[in-house]
Amino acid sequence: MTEAVLDAGPLIHLAELDALDVLCDFSSLIVPEAVWLEVEHHFPEALFTEQVNLQRVKAPRPFPTLAALALSLALDRGELEALSLMDLYPHAILLTDDSAARLAAEQRGLEAHGTIGLLIRSVRKDRRTGEDIISLLRDIPNRSSLYVRSSLLKEIICELEVEWNAK
Secondary structure (H helix, E strand, C coil): CEEEEECHHHHHHHHHCCCHHHHCCEEEEEEEHHHHHHHHHHCHHHCCCCCCCEEEECCCCCCHHHHHHHHHCCCCHHHHHHHHHHHHCCCCEEECCCHHHHHHHHHCCCEEECHHHHHHHHHHCCCCCHHHHHHHHHHHHHHCCCCCCHHHHHHHHHHHHHHHHCC
């Protein structure tokens, strides 16, 4: 099983979609202090659910190279703490919807996934059905604060319908 370090986005968006269960197959769900406080402010129900066991963790001080990268990419405190925790959990997956945080992870050789990737992953892990996930993807604009270009979301849904109907 794999560990995950969470940024606020996926935690909030999955909770909005009532889909936190897609995180159940991670062995540990590590939430940096700054991310915990951000989620607590915007969507506290995401933190206090029986669906998943979140571990609130104090992040280490970032290495100077990470601090410089975070400054150049205008990362917020939660994203910086999540990336700092990845130094302690190098085999973990960073869960973030922030494109700059994903870029920072990529530059550091880390794996990162967002809300949509987690939803798709849940089908491949047999946690949810393809039909269920396509329905959730269609609901994103109405039930979630996740911003995804409408054309991109439609493209993703079409590709998944083709892939999953072919099985």
